[in-house]
Amino acid sequence: MLKVAKFLRLPESTVFGVSTFYAQFKFSPTGRKKVRLCRGTACHVRGAPRILDEVEKHLGIKPGETTDDLEHSLETIACFGSCALAPVIVVDDNVYGRMTPKKVAQILGNAKSN
Ligand code: FES
Secondary structure (H helix, E strand, C coil), rough: HHHHHHHCCCCCHHHHHHHCCCCCCCCCCCCEEEEEECHHHHHCCCCCCHHHHHHHHCCCCCCEECCCCCCCCEEEECCCCCCCCCCCCCEECECCCCCCCCHHHHHHCCCCCC
């Protein structure tokens, strides 16, 4: 950020403010596969908390974290816009609807727990 601020001739606080405002900017490496779990209302009432528990157990990480091998990152989202398929999980660009805890292992494969 110091280099960017110097290059753009902006205060470091401005660069820091922008980089912390947008979720697309990360301060630590993310996993090769992005696992996003919807926690919107429809998904919540249809079991998203149980799916999240299973994903956390399977990967050994919490939302906002990345596995030690940098293979998976886990995020939660407010609503993916596919409420009819609730509960929904998205791995990279693949959308998995009507999730169950049992399907987690099938979708995430033999991802190692930390
Ligand atoms: S609440 Fe999950 S897709 Fe809309």
